Amino acid sequence: MTEQKPLLEARRVFKGFFGNPVLKGVDIALHPGRVHALLGENGAGKSTLINLLSGALQPDSGTISVDGKPVGRFSPAGARAAGIAVVQQELSLTADLSIAENIGLGAFPRRFGLIDYRALHRGVRDVCDMVGLTEPLDMPVADLALGRRQMVEIAKALFRKPRVLILDEPTSSLSAHEAGILARLIGTLRDRGTALLYISHRLNEVQALCAHVTVLKDGGVTADQSLAGIDGEGLVRLMVGRETGDLFPPRPAANPGATRISVENFSAGLVRDIGFSARAGEIVGIGGLVGQGQEDLLLGLYGAIPAKASKAEVSGKGALPAHVGEANAAGIVYVPADRKHEGLVLPHSIASNLILPSLGRLARGGFRDRGAEAGLIADLARRLTIKGDVARAVQALSGGNQQKVALAKWLPLDPSVLLLNDPTRGVDIETKREIYLMLRAFAAEGRLVILASSDTPELVHLCDRVVVLREGRVAASLSGAAISEEAIVGAAMGINTQGAAA
């Protein structure tokens, strides 16, 4: 389209950490008015490249140029001054500050040396409207759901009127509705001449939004080309050099076993008075816009938050688990969405994390049996292909491998019910595939898998049944051929409520 000179360009950049080369001579050029996709599996070097482009890190060699002029030492402040803004995948908001304060942070309008809140709110209003934030501007960010926080993060970047906007997996925590707002926003910015860099694991988004793609693999560029005429299959081939046909495992004929969970008038957190039941051997999807009670449904069944039901039958017991220990004892396990804060003890080793739920069972005479523990850890690492030394801190792992640890630690309990909250968020495509295969295998072994997901294709192609929640109630319960993206999204938005029975 535009053959102007690039706004921001990296040429032959090298970067290594502690002797490990991460980027090996990467070129990328961001042009005004173009949405540029950056693809690559976890660990391919995407985050490092973003950090170089935004001044957070310095390249070991190679040049970064703005408007065609090489910049010497590129600092975050320098990058900001050059009009480069990044929406980070790790949310960088301060929970206790308000929406407006977070957006304006570092650039507060002042009056007599004090923050002029009226001017701040006026200035911030525009960008909030652009991203569809209708919450009061003085609301603390802590009170927002994850997806809304991501929108604040985007508004914060827009507030600086960037010429280059880098979006690092912006939609991983967004609902379909919010993702739609973002897609329109990206179109607007592009038409205004902003250069955009878009990182995402969701290939349909990349296809819909982006005009050009750079693919990173092991720190090198394997593709740098226009996206015109490339379909989803082609994109995946570019990324992994393999067809996607088998991203989702085949769904066997429905053959559900005994009822494992059955609750009536179940309430927990946002969930109010719903009926829900699921049987052994099923994968049941929980869909809906972000924050409609999906997480509370799982946590309530897990005994992690207070829950009540007029009648409950959970894993052979006639009552809801009173606490997590009771749930674990009954064979119910939970994999949280926020693996860094809820799923893993980040500073501890892979081994410590894997062994945590099994400590009591493996102990002999009150003492830990190191031999048995090491055997179990090695076995789990092998079964989930967790690579490398298990004595490393789990925070050193990529998102995909962290998720594998968060899941693997439960396997020794031989769980009969697996509750998973968005297990593939921010996970690379290869690991996604592994997780899908694993979940399908669990179901085939007669386990019940309940999967809350913000990824609609996942619900459609993986699940045997899908329950869509809206405002804490069941908006639709779909099975078989009735499961479609349209039906799920429609029910989530409250457009049609076909089959609203539990």
Place this chain on the structure above:
Amino acid sequence: MNAVKSLFRNPPLLTFLLVALVWLVASLTLRGFGAYGHLRYLLELAAVIGIAAAGQTLVILMGGIDLSVGAVITVTAILLPLISPAWDPTGLIGIVLALSIATGIGFLNGAGAAYLRVPPIIMTLAMATFLQGLLVIVAGGSAVTVSNPAVILLGQARPLGIPAGVILWLAVSAVVLLLIHRMPIGARFLALGANPLAARLSGVSVTRNTLILYALSGFFAGLAGILVLGMNRQGYVGIGDPYLLTSIAAVVLGGTSILGGRGTYAGTIPGAILLVTTTALITVVNASPGWRSIMFGTLILALLLISGREARR
């Protein structure tokens, strides 16, 4: 180079080497410092701090803090002579009673933190204040002399030339190290300290472990109180006060993160010895006690900067 790096990443060893260095230099330069009797005396003093800091280490590992350690030491030291029954020739019953009270106080701390959700720093501070008030009413201003034979034995006996208090400390160290590194509960404490939410969702009971932990802290503080009483032969209001901050300082000097989740009692042991050694040095060179506090502060910061920064990488 690598050896130096791994040393900096091993705070217990770092603290231990620092102690050895100070002892070596002081013995060579100061007359009488290196005498066996003097070093033995230092260890005896360190034993009280070390035992009090055993519970503190556990609590800090789990991300809490126990500000009632000093008060519990005082309570034990004052109550034990009063509650030891005269008809018990061994004195063991009095010890069991006193330890039960100390453990009970710790348990109450845990209950406040676990059930009432009072932040540990507030809960234990309130407990300490409450106990101090109670003691003034019960004991008044006068000191209580101990006649319990078991306590006196603990404070004064030297089997094979080793003070009984040091032997007690060795036993405590063995138990605590086993607890942290060889028992499931130790791994649970560490997980709770590093990420309470993830630990809870992994099936680790916050309530149960909090109760156990603060009860243990009360128990070890009580044990330290009995030892102090035996060494002094007298209990009085304020006898435990010096051990509150020193117990925390010993933990931090040993490289345990004050935020929880990382550390070991193996560091607290040399930490406690380092504290009494600095005190002794100040006394020997006849400097103002003000220097003691200044050195404590400097040491804590310096060790934290050396080891903490490296470990964060």
